[in-house]
Amino acid sequence: MxxxxxxxxxxxxxxxxxxxxxxxxxxxxxxxxxxxxxxxxxxxxxxxxxxxxxxxxxxxxxxxxxxxxxxxxxxxxxxxxxxxxxxxxxxxxxxxxxxxxxxxxxxxxxxxxxxxxxxxxxxxxxxxxxxxxxxxxxxxxxxxxxxxxxxxxxxxxxxxxxxxxxxxxGPVMAAPDTFTVRILGKGAHAGNPHLGIDPIPAAATLTLSLQTLITRNKDAFEPAVLSVTHLQAGTTWNVVPEEALLEGTLRTLREDLRLRLRQQLEAMAHSIAQAHGCQALVSFTVGPPPVINxxxxxxxxxxxxxxxxxxxxxxxxxxxxxxxxxxxxxxxxxxxxxxxxxxxxxxxxxxxxxxxxxxxxxxxxxxxxxxxxxxx
Ligand SMILES: [Zn+2]
Ligand SMILES: [Zn+2]
Structure with missing residues (x-):
């Protein structure tokens, strides 16, 4: 040719x-x-x-x-x-x-x-x-x-x-894992939220708190990215929804950090959900390992x-x-x-x-x- x-x-x-x-x-x-x-x-x-x-x-x-x-x-x-x-x-x-x-x-x-x-x-x-x-x-x-x-x-x-x-x-590309967190609450009339369990405050708190895994829980010289890219709850303005969904990606260059952040994400999801009276279901799709030349x-x-x-x-x-x-x-x-x-x-x-x-x-x-x- x-x-x-x-x-x-x-x-x-x-x-x-x-x-x-x-x-x-x-x-x-x-x-x-x-x-x-x-x-x-x-x-x-x-x-x-x-x-x-x-x-x-x-x-x-x-x-x-x-x-x-x-x-x-x-x-x-x-x-x-x-x-x-x-x-x-x-x-x-x-x-x-x-x-x-x-x-x-x-x-x-x-x-x-x-x-x-x-x-x-x-x-x-x-x-x-x-x-x-x-x-x-x-x-x-x-x-x-x-x-x-x-x-x-x-x-x-x-x-x-x-x-x-x-x-x-050395490392040139990250390990791109994805996560899904379902926060289960209890639906109610939006005028009577105390009769249900609202999953939205838990989802909002979790979305913000997850960033502390990157800023407070690991060495600043260790690269890692956590992005919540999909956040969803409810269908209308006057109903407390039954559940909220968070999806995103967790990316690291080292296996030990990858595993630790995954465990911390899971622990944080459970404890924040629990603090709001909800339940969290966490799942990961494990991507390929980091590329290390x-x-x-x-x-x-x-x-x-x-x-x-x-x-x-x-x-x-x-x-x-x-x-x-x-x-x-x-x-x-x-x-x-x-x-x-x-x-x-x-x-x-x-x-x-x-x-x-x-x-x-x-x-x-x-x-x-x-x-x-x-x-x-
Ligand atoms: Zn590509
Ligand atoms: Zn490509």
Missing amino acids: TEQQLIAFFQDLHRHPELGYEETRTTQKVRQALEQAGIDLLPSGLRTGLIAVIRGKKPGKTIGLRADMDALPVQEETGLPYASEEKGKMHACGHDFHTTCMLGAALLLKERENELAGTVKIVFQPGEELSDGGGGKFLAASPALADVQEYYAGHTYPGFPAGTLGIKE DAALCAAARETALRLGFRVDRQDNTMGGEDFSEYLAYAPGAFIRIGTGGGFPNHHPRFTADPAALPGAARFFAELALERAGSK
């Missing part, structure tokens, strides 16, 4: 975004391109998504490259000539870029398979944007990937222009990037989540930010990823995999 063809492939995926676990067209397009190049596929166990493998002629390590494939339920407002043709769906996180980038890397590696010592497995993962343990958790445990010794993934980043990569060791692998990636002429910047931590961390439970790896310019953040209806960054990014991941597979 020429650079122009690679860019055209990306623009085609951008026109036809598919949500998590619905990536059938994307899977078919990638499969077609891989098969045309004579690249073997391994069983993934999923209806969408693929695992490709390139085996070198000499022995070496097994390296995993991972791309995600799914889009978001966002109505695109970029005005690009290749904007989404699917109403209410958009590649607003650049997963079309990631898929094309790793396809490009696979094609380059296939061309250079005589040089390759070791094996490279390229994972095209469905369902990254889903809150409840998407494709990453499933694929990371796949027997087809059991021998992978190092994982690498890239992510579009509007903060850098094309030609810049963000590489940093391996220092030695980041150093290797930095070296490759500089040698290929990239500008290498550090990357800021973000409290966003990424299920690339599921793979890191099995082998060390590095999550690298790819400068794709634009100026609008990921998930924004006007998010864009500069196609000019694509050929370079594909070359970088091919080169990195080639070097790491042959490294001692």
Whole structure:
């Protein structure tokens, strides 16, 4: 595939975004391109998504490259000539870029398979944007990937222009958990609140008090975010409702803090509900772990990037989540930010990823995999 063809492939995926676990067209397009190049596929166990493998002629390590494939339920407002043709769906996180980038890397590696010592497995993962343990958790445990010794993934980043990569060791993305608290009271006429148990004061108190978990209960140098994002009670002005609902997200970079804040949130919900004569039902959806980059692998990636002429910047931590961390439970790896310019953040209806960054990014991941597979 020429650079122009690679860019055209990306623009085609951008026109036809598919949500998590619905990536059938994307899977078919990638499969077609891989098969045309004579690249073997391994069983993934999923209806969408693929695992490709390139085996070198000499022995070496097994390296995993991972791309995600799914889009978001966002109505695109970029005005690009290749904007989404699917109403209410958009590649607003650049997963079309990631898929094309790793396809490009696979094609380059296939061309250079005589040089390759070791094996490279390229994972095209469905369902990254889903809150409840998407494709990453499933694929990371796949027997087809059991021998992978190092994982690498890239992510579009509007903060850098094309030609810049963000590489940093340590934690880079948060563990995004979600919580739901139902506060159960007792309905009544709003003129006689003493005959019921009003869940609204309890919900209001809890919403404000939860912030003290962040400001009063942990070290100020330990990042954590708690956002109540959905607060609901009642249906009209003259009825004390039966219950109130709080939903939100709790995000941390360390497992011990994650667990402690989760326990404190639960304890606070129960005690505040009880203080108001209500009952609290608390549930959590545990998201993927935080993404923690391996220092030695980041150093290797930095070296490759500089040698290929990239500008290498550090990357800021973000409290966003990424299920690339599921793979890191099995082998060390590095999550690298790819400068794709634009100026609008990921998930924004006007998010864009500069196609000019694509050929370079594909070359970088091919080169990195080639070097790491042959490294001692
Ligand atoms: Zn995203
Ligand atoms: Zn993403």
